[in-house]
Amino acid sequence: MAVVIQEMVEAEVAGVLFTSDPVTGNPSIITITANYGLGESVVSASAEPDTITLKKSWRNKLTVINKALGSKKTKMVMDDNGGTLEVAVEDKATDSICLNDSMALRLADISLYVQDAFGSPRDIEFALAENCVYLLQARPITNNNTWTDFELIHEQDTAVIADHELLTKANTGEVFPGGISPLTVSILPSALSICLESHFKAVQLKNNNFHIITNNLGVSHQHIFLNMLSMCYRCNESKLTPVVEALDLNVFGHRVTTEQFLSWGIQRNGYLNTFERVYTSLMAFSDIFFNSRRVNTAKKYFNKYHIKYEQANDAATLFNAIQAALPDLFTSIKTHLSTSSASSLMQVIALITLSEGKNEISDDNVCDMASLLGSFGGVESADVPSALKALIKNVVEVSDENMYDIATLLGSVGEVWSTELPLALKISFKSMVTMHGHNIQIRFDFESKSWGMDPRHLVENLQMMVRHPASFQTPSKQVDLQESLENIKSTVKPSTKRALKFILPICRKAVVLRETTKSLLIKNVDALRLSYRKLGHLMVTEGRLPGADLIFYLKNQEIRQLIETRSSTFITKAMRRKRLQSHLEKLKFPEISVGCPKPIKEISKKLHLGGDRFSRTPVHHEAVKGTDIKTHLKNRTDIQNGEILVTYSTDVGWTPYFPLLGGVITEIGGLISHGAVVAREYGLPCIVGAALATQIIHSGDVIVLDGSAGTITVIEDRGKKPV
Structure with a gap:
């Protein structure tokens, strides 16, 4: 160890120079801040310094582009008795820049030499005395490698390879409604995209190698988008047909495809000839045939799916266990994609049948199809409100209004269910949590707390239902299929109704299977959610994280690196991501973005103090x-x-x-x-x-x-x- 002692320069002017912009890191900008006297007044911010900005060309030609006059009310000078003394700056001196242009250019030229000597941007302290330049210190710019907010917001964005790339939230917005935690973004979109590509290769006769460099799901601003050119326009007709329109209604709920959109899809993926169309249809129908068997197998495996995180006593062991379980995520995704595509196919067939092959699907056709598909049971996601209603009905039946205020009885926390309620209700509540405890509003985000993890979300729903008794009344009886067909508005032939009578049960079954596999996928995600949360607590115990929730603001690979290296860089980055998350969650995007997605700007009137x-x-x-x-x-x-x-x-x-x-x-x-x-x-x-x-x-x-x-x-x- 050594201590460096420098002789103090009795500076006339002193300050600090950055060889690159200290805020943006722009290497073409040189910034000088300076004041009269010693540099202490600049570094300690005891006086507002002058700021001079210079532009550096690619040939190192220097130009002064801006000068900002500081107040410079005080300066630091050497005391005759030793030490320093703060004195006032003369009024005349405060009205002018303390550095003239020639000296600023000279300092900038010297700084470039210093930067080249060290090989990196420098933070240089200098002093000027009797027209001589003294370099007091040169160190790296400490925050030059710090990620900007822009970089943190866009670090996981997927490439947009064309100006006319079409990205939509019409489908993904249901399960990824807002900005998603960085941990989720580092795992789920890529897993979904890979499984989608695998599914397409299984049902298509030929595959475009172009998709090696594209993503079926896009990411921007921590939001998840569906890539329409890779998904919706993957198997194209040569022109706009009712099939294209039916697919639009399936994904978007209204017509979106234009001649331009279709031409972009054909430009990238081509269109199917007759043989390819038949082959793709046969492979898709095979999914319908085998899906029941697939779902039964998945139910046996995922119904009680659990990652044994309780047995892990250290972060490294649990992290490895989670990574070993990730292939199961791919399995559950692939099963869901099979049922989802089968459901979409059957709905398209049903809609085309209802329209009787006309060139355009009418509004009546759309309304009738919604009615025909909208009132049947057995869908697992639809069982959630039914289960809530049944639970509330039990509460009402066993409660005496003179003894209980039901809303108060439900309490504000889930623990009340294990302490105050009758045994029958405890059993009902436990059954509800066991069956539907993996549910939550943002189902696929690892950071979200499911009902099983935090019953307060469930209790809030129950409280609302208690306060509004009409919400848990018995629903009306389901309408028979034959009766539904008789009540449709569309004018169709008897043979069409007979065809629909055959198609609709298959269509309904496909929907039930799709919702079942979605529920199984959510259970798989919930198991990962629980495991990562446990991992966060273990990392806090081991001194690797200051808070367990920060684990959701690390990417999956960063968690491994943090466990192996204890690098504080990841913690700093996670804290900044967490600070940005509330902003990202509120961003809204157009239904379809052409090119890079751009958030919709909220227009709000600002009240400025005094009009300024x-x-x-x-x-x-x-x-x-x-x-x-x-x-x-x-x-x-x-x-x-x-x-x-x-x-x-x-x-x-x-x-x-x-x-x-x-x-x-x-x-x-x-x-x-x-x-x-x-x-x-x-x-x-x-x-x-x-x-x-x-x-x-x-x-x-x-x-x-x-x-x-x-x-x-x-x-x-x-x-x-x-x-």
Whole structure:
């Protein structure tokens, strides 16, 4: 170990230079922040420095492109008695940039030499005295390798290989309604895509090698999309036909295919000739024939599927057990794809039969088909509300209104069922959880808690049903198939009705099998969900994660690396992903995206304080909305998760509280001030140099801090006093 002692330079001007943009990492941007006197005033943010931005061409030609004047009210100078002294800067000096263009270009030229010598972008501290340049320190830019929010949002995006790629949420939006946790995205979309490709190869006579480089499912912004060119337009007709229209109705519920869409599909996949069409149809019908046997086999294996995570005493053992169980996921997916495709085929056949081969499927045909398919039992997913109704009916029957307030009896937590209720209801509740405990709104996301894991979701549904007794009344009797056929609006021949009488039972059975395999697949996912949650707790116990829920913000391969290396890089990334997740979950996309999916922008009226908004220096690109602003370190104990810190400046004392913050605003400081540096490390939106912010913004105001635009907008002025 050694201690380096440098002679202090009595600097006239000093500052810091970044050889690449410290926010974006742009290598063509050089940023200099400087002030009069010693560099301490710049580094400690005790004074607002001047900022000079230079552009570097590919030939290293340097140009000054922007100069921002800082207030520079104080500077640090050497004290004759030793040490340093803070003094005021003359008024005349504060009105001009402390570095002229020629010196800025000279510093930038020297910095490029230093960067080449070290082989990486540098953070350089310098001092100027008597027209000489002194380099005091040169270190790597610490956050240059830090992932930006944009990179974290798009890190698992799949390639969009054409401007006319067609991606839709019409189908996937049902099971993946919003942004999905990174762990789920790292496993399920690829597994589904691989199984889909395997299924297509099994039923098609020829396969386009083009699909080696495409995905049947697309990912963007942590949302899952169906690739229409790889799925909907895989087996094409040469022109628009009722079959294409029927498939649209199957997937989207309305007509979407245009001549342009079909031409793009044919351009990529071609269209089937007569022999290929017959072969594909025969293979698809074989699925219908063998599906009952497949489903029975799957039910025996997956009905009580369980990964034995209880026996694992360490994270590595459990992780390996989970990986060993992943092939079962592929098995359950393939079984579901077989029943799903068979169900789709039968519905298309039924719809074409009902339309009697006309060139266009009428609205009456669509309504009739919905009616014919909509009222039959035996579908497992439809059994859930029925089971809830039966359970509530039991509650009502055994409860005495004079003794029980039923809604209160249900309680707010599931434990009440094992303590207060009669034995018959305990048994009913346990049976309900056993049969349907794997259900939850976002069924395929590993992070979601199913009813079996957290009965509160189930209890909330039960409470709602109790408060609305009509919700658990006995449904009307199902209509007989013959009667349903007699009541259709479409004018069809008797032979068509006879054909439908034969087709519809097969169609109905296909739907039942499809929903059964979907339930089995969800049970498989639920077993993985439970195992990963247990793994998270083990990793917390072993000191590998600060919180068990963070495991869902790691990719599957990152979990392995974290177990093997204990690298804190993964933890930092997981924490930032978790912070972004609430934003991603709220994103909405068009039903069909042509090219890269772009979220639908929400238009909202912003209320600006005094008709204006702050516009200052952004140091991290993100936007956040928050309230209950803090200004002094003495208020640190009052900090709540997600609050925005508005203060004059920050120092090391604030650092432990940054993980709690939603954003940071300081009145003074530059790109390398403490608040800016720490905010970038934590991935927080931050704006520095917002003069008078603590006087204009009131405690309790609702503000939007936009780190991309560098603006602060007061959208609700409800504070009582300045912060």
